[in-house]
Amino acid sequence: MKTTRTRPKIIVTGDGRGVVGHAGTRLLADLADATGLTNAFSEALAGLRQRQSGHDPGRIAVDLAVLLADGGEAIADLAVLRDQPGLFGPVASGPTAWRLLSQLDAAMLAELRSARACAREIAWAQHAEVRGDLPQPMVAGQRVDGLVLDIDATIVICHSEKESATRTWKKTFGFHPLLCFLDNTGEALAGLLREGRAGSNTTADHITVLDQALAQIPDVFRHGTPILLRSDSAGSSHGFLAHIRALRERHLDIRFSVGAAITEPVRQAIQAATGWVPAVDTDGDLRDHAEVCEITGLFDATGWPEGTRFLVRRERPHPGAQLSLFDTIEGWRHQVVATDSPPGTGSIQFLEARHRAHARVEDKIRTGKNTGFGRFPSRVFAINQAWLQLALTGIDLLAWTQTLLLDGELAAAEPKKLRYRLLHVAARFTRTARRTRLAIAANWPWADALTSAFSRLAALPRPTG
Template sequence: MQSTDWSKGLSVEVGGRGVVSHAGLVLLRALADRTGLTGALSRAVARRGFTPGRDRGRVLTDLAVMIADGGEAIADIDVVRHQADVFGRVASPATCWRALDEVDDVRVRRIARARAKVRARVWSLFDRLPAARAAGRDVEAGVVVLDVDATLLVAHSEKEGADKTYKRTFGFHPLLVTCDNTGEMLAIQLRPGNAGANTAADHLHVLGEAFAQVPAAHRRHLLVRADSAGATHAVLDWLTTQDVKRGRTVEYSIGWSIGEAERQAITGVPTSAWAPAINADGGLRDGAHVAELTGLLTLTGWPAGMRVIVRRERPHPGAQLTLFEERDGWRYTAFVTNTTLGALQWLEARHRAHARVEDRIRCAKDTGLRRLPSREFAINQAWCTLAAIAADLIAWLQILALTGDLARCEPKTLRYRLLHTAARLVHGQRRRRLRIPPTWPWAEQITAAFARIAAIPAPG
């Protein structure tokens, strides 16, 4: 048999009946309904004296589901809309545009409160809160780890708020906060391209939003990680203030720039004070060490209890080094923390785990953030909010309903294996059934996931 024989006698024509593509979307849509997200959004965006033809909460939920499915434009809602036998009546692209246009600043805040309420219910469904991990082990049980970072979104057309970025591109510079325990996106602020990476007011805004998203029962012990853009007096003072409020413990682990004072302190560190660094799997890192600089620096004006920890390692080929590093032969990075317990190696490895936020950002760009749909800034901010909801839905689906590789894979893989699954819709005994081909490798996992979602108690 020749390798091209597979296409003999094959033709393509219109006329299939009962065939459903993207059948895996029923999981996300059902999850949004069973957790109460759809109803919460409906109440959040409701307008007194106005009854829309399409419930706006349903419209926003369907847009978030579409984004989670890989949709990049509002017109992609047609993928869901033209499968009414399964999904019912779905809003048209024009209605979706109107729904986004109605999300003003007041409704953005209402949506945030609705998300927080639903998130508290979802977290109550967990067997236990997933633990953040670093150096091959769990971070302390019950600690919620928040990662703050900014990224660049390139705009290929004139959009309100788009501007030149520090990398000489043109677009936006959003700031976001993700939860390392669950993979959720707790807060996102769309900013012009020329917004500063270390603007304290923006960091305080997204951190305040993120803190409010963490359910109250889990807000007692937080760890905030950021790169050196977060190492400002305002941010560190605010985090220190939060640490003494209401008996709450707020730790931080934030990158620190190495200046002349730090370089002098590094030269004063005795050889015996350098401890071997550890890898992400907990093993010793060859050619890397950590040491504490706190006692060798004058930290007047900075919060009490702040520690400065430095890491040195042999540079990789092609690494850009400062004159000090070229002379010394080591590459240095530093961070500050108010954590008093734990070995230096563990604290440094815990800080380096902040790099996972780059994976979260990359996945977020594959889930709606890469392409903003409108010329208007307010609509694009609403779209970013829906992208955050889409990230939440994927995270909840993996924690509550999936097992094995599907519970750990990235959104692209999840779409390829699960969300984009084809099925046949059959009717009988006044019921509808989606039948997935038994040859599909993940068929059993999909049916099990639907059963788990259906078992979630309906919202009160």
């Protein structure tokens, strides 16, 4: 039998010179400058600067966002950037960063959100100039036109006592933030940190997150571009849907697609329904053992916005599926979708599949927990609120990197893959003829992708004024 070769023998020393780690992370820091994010943060936090020679508060906030995008989990991880001044420049100490976070009150967080919106407008304008229109989500082999916003909540478990961390509905202990992501690009538009016992379908919280998310969208897109808001049944409160309808009266072309509870009238409508058609899968092919039907008008929909349509999907339950008594008796697992997309928008199969694509937000939340908001650093709730906003900023930097600077597999990769292949790469750092050179190993499989990303970054049009 042929045996695997042993690894080559090595001798480890600590006297290497001109070598830096996390070289690809410099791409994120420079992109923050190229999109105007660093300047916008600096202007937003200008009042916190205590002395001329001190660290710029806006730059500290950007460095923290870069750290989180790079996979850091604690303020102490700033040492990775700080101890490589030739690559990242002067980076604040841990106590200085803590002091900044402790000073960020609600008014300053609002300023940071406005700064993020300004940077997003520049990033989208850069995308339009170098790559054309924003990506459009695909569902069942068809394009979903416009912008698609996904709102969902998640539980973040705390392993120590923290302010406003409480018992959750899952009988765990921690926080219950509510988040909104843009399905087109993966950007994190808004997030609201809430105590663990916060309700899943709290109308006021959904309105707050939606309004903050819409404020992140540049005016040229917010007015005149179709917007679809997707949520599970937590977003089906009549007050929240009424708010969405009111936004349309303010000239926003926004529609909703939300999960709906299966009440007794809905059960009776399902039993009376006819005209079932096969459901479609993600590729647009007919799906076996799953059917879709519209039950609009088969039950009293008082309280729902005028024009709301109701679609029901039934499928043979998979082993281990949790079924209601109704599902057990019928032998099908049922799900109901409420949408105000009018007839002519697409077939009921497409509309139902379009809603099921809301599940993609679960991947965004899962990876977001590895990009900052899966671990909150402080016992103080206000500091954790600031941490969440910087985590959302880090997620945006990753999303902009992918949409503006990367192609192919890396443009759709999860953060972990980006870190292992691009961000955490080592390089040789040299200075010659007043120029700084960062040389990536020629045999690194993704060296061309990283050097191309830096070249594209250098060619991006810069904001003026």
